[in-house]
Amino acid sequence: MRHEVKKVSKIVDELIEFCFLHSTEKVNVTVENKKDRFEIIAHSDNVNCSDEKVERLKELLSVQRQNEIEEYYWQLAGEDEHNGEFSLVGMMVDEAEVKFTCPSLTIKLVRYKK
Numbered sequence: 467m468r469h470e471v472k473k474v475s476k477i478v479d480e481l482i483e484f485c486f487l488h489s490t491e492k493v494n495v496t497v498e499n500k501k502d503r504f505e506i507i508a509h510s511d512n513v514n515c516s517d518e519k520v521e522r523l524k525e526l527l528s529v530q531r532q533n534e535i536e537e538y539y540w541q542l543a544g545e546d547e548h549n550g551e552f553s554l555v556g557m558m559v560d561e562a563e564v565k566f567t568c569p570s571l572t573i574k575l576v577r578y579k580k
Contacts, residue, residue, distance in 0.1 A: 473536070473558060474504050474577065480555050481508040481573055484523070489514035503560075506575045513571040520566040526552035527562035527575070 478495055485493040490510040498505040536558050556562065561576035 470504070470579065474506065477506055477555050477558060477575060477577070478508075480551055481506070481575075484552070485510045485513055485571070488519075502579055504577045504579070506577070507572065509570070509572045511570045513566075513569050515566070515568075515571065517566070517568075520564060520571070523552060523573075524562070524564045527556045527559065527564065527573075529553070529556040531560050532557040533580075 474497060478497060482493050482495065485508065490513045492510060492512065494509045496505075496507045536554075555575070558577065559575045560578045561574075563572075563574040565572045
């Protein structure tokens with residue numbers, strides 16, 4: 467269970483970093499530890515982001531979860547200073563939903579427990 471909590475924490479770090487790198491001043495993050503899954507929701511009302519950037523974010527988060535890759539690379543999430551690690555985050559979650567109505571952004575991620 468400890469590794470699961472650390473993985474969820476890395477995912478949350480990436481969401482917060484994305485929002486702050488896009489000029490937000492406030493990010494609300496909710497993490498729920500449910501019986502069969504973790505639900506992570508990040509919301510900001512003041513993100514300076516383009517529709518194209520959000521579409522790319524959706525693409526990166528919508529890849530199929532890949533347990534094998536996740537086991538080896540999850541600790542690296544957040545280690546690249548120049549690019550977000552959303553391709554890795556996408557491999558660590560089972561569901562992703564991104565809603566963007568400029569300037570409000572909401573990202574909901576679901577990670578099922580094994």
